[in-house]
Amino acid sequence: MVSNPESSPSDADPVDNARRYPRVTSFRFRRGALTAGQQRNWANLWPTMGRDLRVDGQSEPPLDAATWFGRQAPTILEIGSGTGISTAAMAADEPELDVVAVEVYQPGLAQLLGLVDRGGLTNVRLIRGDAMVVLNELIEPSSLTGIRVFFPDPWPKARHHKRRLLQQGTIELMADRLKPGGVLHIATDHADYAEWITEVLDNQDTTKTHVVALGDVSRAPISLERPTTKFEGRAQREGRDVTEYVFTRAEATSAAANGAES
Numbered sequence: 559m560v561s562n563p564e565s566s567p568s569d570a571d572p573v574d575n576a577r578r579y580p581r582v583t584s585f586r587f588r589r590g591a592l593t594a595g596q597q598r599n600w601a602n603l604w605p606t607m608g609r610d611l612r613v614d615g616q617s618e619p620p621l622d623a624a625t626w627f628g629r630q631a632p633t634i635l636e637i638g639s640g641t642g643i644s645t646a647a648m649a650a651d652e653p654e655l656d657v658v659a660v661e662v663y664q665p666g667l668a669q670l671l672g673l674v675d676r677g678g679l680t681n682v683r684l685i686r687g688d689a690m691v692v693l694n695e696l697i698e699p700s701s702l703t704g705i706r707v708f709f710p711d712p713w714p715k716a717r718h719h720k721r722r723l724l725q726q727g728t729i730e731l732m733a734d735r736l737k738p739g740g741v742l743h744i745a746t747d748h749a750d751y752a753e754w755i756t757e758v759l760d761n762q763d764t765t766k767t768h769v770v771a772l773g774d775v776s777r778a779p780i781s782l783e784r785p786t787t788k789f790e791g792r793a794q795r796e797g798r799d800v801t802e803y804v805f806t807r808a809e810a811t812s813a814a815a816n817g818a819e820s
C-alpha cells in the first residue's frame with residue numbers, strides 16, 4: 559500500500575463531465591529551443607508526420623489512423639515519448655505495427671522526427687499535446703493494440719500525487735481504449751510510484767472495463783523489448799530498480815452486465 563496519508567490513487571480530480579476525462583495535468587511546462595537541425599526536421603516533417611492538438615478548447619476530430627498512416631495496421635499509443643529513443647527503436651523492430659507518439663515537449667518530438675527520418679521509418683506519427691485529451695477525444699474505444707507509458711513523471715511530492723498520469727480514472731480510460739487482448743505496458747524507476755501503480759491496478763473497479771496482468775507475456779501482440787533510455791541508464795547507475803507492468807484489457811464483470819450499480 560502507498561503509505562502517504564496525504565494523498566492516494568483515488569485522489570484524482572473529478573471527471574470533467576464536459577470532456578469526460580479525468581482532469582490530470584501530468585506534465586510540466588518546459589521551454590526548450592529547437593536546434594537548427596530540429597527546426598529543419600520540424601519544418602520539413604511535422605506537416606505530414608505530426609499533429610497539434612487544438613488550442614481553442616474545441617473538441618478534437620477523431621484520429622483516422624488508416625488515412626494518416628496510409629494503411630490498416632494495429633496501432634500503439636506511446637504516452638510521453640520524451641526524445642523518442644524507445645519509440646524509434648521499437649517501431650523499427652515492429653514495422654507491421656503503427657505507433658502514435660504523444661508528447662508535449664517540442665524538442666523531444668523534433669528529435670524523434672530526426673530519428674524517424676534517419677531510420678526511414680514509415681510507421682510512426684506524432685501528436686503534440688496532452689495525452690489525456692488524445693485518449694479521451696481522439697481515440698475510439700476498443701481501438702488500440704497497445705499503450706506504452708515508459709518512465710512517467712513521478713511527481714514525488716505528496717501534494718503533487720494527483721498529477722500522476724497513472725491513476726484510477728486514467729487507467730480506466732486506457733483500458734477502455736484498448737482492444738480486447740490489447741496490452742498496457744508501463745515502466746517506472748520510481749519505487750513510490752511503482753507502489754502507487756500497483757495499488758491503482760489492484761483496486762480497479764472490475765464492474766467497468768479494466769486491465770489484468772498478462773499471464774503469458776510471450777503472447778503479447780506488441781513487442782515488450784525496450785531499449786535502455788537515458789532515464790533507465792541513470793536509474794541503473796544510481797541503483798534504482800525498474801518496475802515493469804504488462805497488463806491486458808479485461809471486460810467488466812457480470813455484476814455490471816447484470817445492471818448492478820458501479
Ligand SMILES: C[S@@+](CC[C@H](N)C(=O)[O-])C[C@H]1O[C@@H](n2cnc3c(N)ncnc32)[C@H](O)[C@@H]1O
Pocket residue numbers: 583584585586637638639640641642644660661662663666687688689690707708709710711723787788789
Ligand atoms: C520522464 S519523461 C520519460 C520520457 C520517455 N518515455 C523515456 O522513457 O525516456 C516523461 C515524459 O512524459 C511527458 N508527459 C507527461 N505527461 C504527459 C501528457 N499528459 N501528455 C503528453 N506527454 C506527457 C513529459 O513531457 C516527459 O517528456
